[in-house]
Amino acid sequence: MFFFEMLEIDRILRQLRSMYGSVSEELRGWNWSNDILSPPLDGICLGVSEIANRYCSTYKDIYLRRVLSVPAPYSYKTVRGWIYHAICKGVVERAKSRLYGHGLMSGSKLYSMLLADMHDLVSKVFDEHGVSRHVNEQDLRKLKWEAESLYSFLALQAAAKLDRTLSKMQKLDLESAISRIIPVDVERTVNGQLLGLSGDLRVDMLADKRIVVEIKTGDLRDFHKYSVVGYALAVEADLEIPIDYGIVSYIHVDENGYVKIRNKIYFIGDELRREFIEIRDEAFNVIMRGVDxxxxxxxxxxxxxxxxxx
Ligand code: SF4
Structure with a gap:
């Protein structure tokens, strides 16, 4: 994403690797058939967030959703999460399509083009998610204002990254410039079924083909790290590429319209992998037992x- 400086991230990743070492082969997702990784039950596939979001230490949330079929109620925060995700995805896609469509240009030109698209994209996102059905009029206005603040922030980051990248390139070539400006795949779909995870998991971002990124829009919680572990295992099982790092990126728009971003970077080593698998297995046990x-x-x-x- 535009707000990742890959040089800075590289430096942190090197530090993490020197602190934590390597990952055991038996805990790589592509070894899904071994005793540790294979799911305890066939035919059940859980979402990564269902497993990872351990608000409930007794797993009653799993019992409610999977045994009693009680859907999780919507909250303002849920809707805000949908909107922020959609805005991030939308700006990345529009920045790419403008560059592919019009070729390399100055950052200020890209920014003007992206800003011209803002109202159209925000309205589309709100319609697609049926936001007016889920929140009251006051929250709707607040969310729209936050969405526009986030959009213009990201558009400006894209423009600045474009200028920075072009200023360092000797030979201007569209394809390599775009891959440096936006080194991420957004909402990459992966199949996690071999690990007992959903068949169409959406990884918020896959950066540089080696880092999974999860966007969060609420408060920082320690268990959020398990989301990136789950996605890393699923990418390894489905695409057979090693994923050693995950970033949980917390995005917040404050009351003045300032966008705050805090990135927590994890080395997805043996310990985190084992912890995620333990949580997954306990979730399966709750479903198999079928007891509150x-x-x-x-x-x-x-x-x-x-x-x-x-
Ligand atoms: S018991 Fe219900 S409300 Fe309490 S933490 Fe578990 S799921 Fe949440």
Whole structure:
């Protein structure tokens, strides 16, 4: 994404590798058939976020969704997550298509072109997600304003990255310039079924063909790291390319319209892989037992099922 400086990321990745070493072959996703990685039950496929988002330590959320078929209620934060994701994807796609369509240009020209598309894209995103059905009028206005703030921030980052990249290239070649400006695939679909994960997982971003990126729009939680572990295993199982790193990118638009981004970078080593697989197996156990696992001593109010259980 435009807000990743690959040189900076490279430096951090090298540090992580020197601290943590390498990944055991038996824990690579492509070894999905071994005793550690193969799913405990055939025919059930869970989403990575279902497994990773461990708001509930007793896994009652899994019981509710998968045994009792109680869908997770929508909240303002859920809708905001959809919108931010769609805006990030939309700006990346439009920046690429403008560059492919019109060729290399100055950053200011790209910025003007992207800004001209803003209202069209934001309206499309809101229509496609049926936002007006899920939030009240006041929240709708707030979300639209946040979406436009995020859009123009990303458009400006794209323009700046274009200028920076072109200023360093001796020979201007469209294909290699675009791959430096936007070194990510957005919403890459991968099949995680061999690991008991969903068949059409969408990885928010696959950067540089070696880093999975998960975008988060809420508060920082330690268990978010398991999302990038799950996607890394799925990419390895499906595409057979090693993924050693994950970035959880927290995006927030504050009340003044300033966009704040905080990236947490993880080395997806043996320990995290084993922890993710343990959580996956426990989720499968809850489904196989089909018995209410009960509530934890205290339910966090930000749990999506809070209103259902309490
Ligand atoms: S509200 Fe409590 S019991 Fe229900 S899913 Fe959330 S954490 Fe678990």
């Amino acid at each position: 696992p009960g509530k934890p001593p205290q339910c966090p109010e930000y749990c999506i099922y809070y209103g259902v259980c309490n």
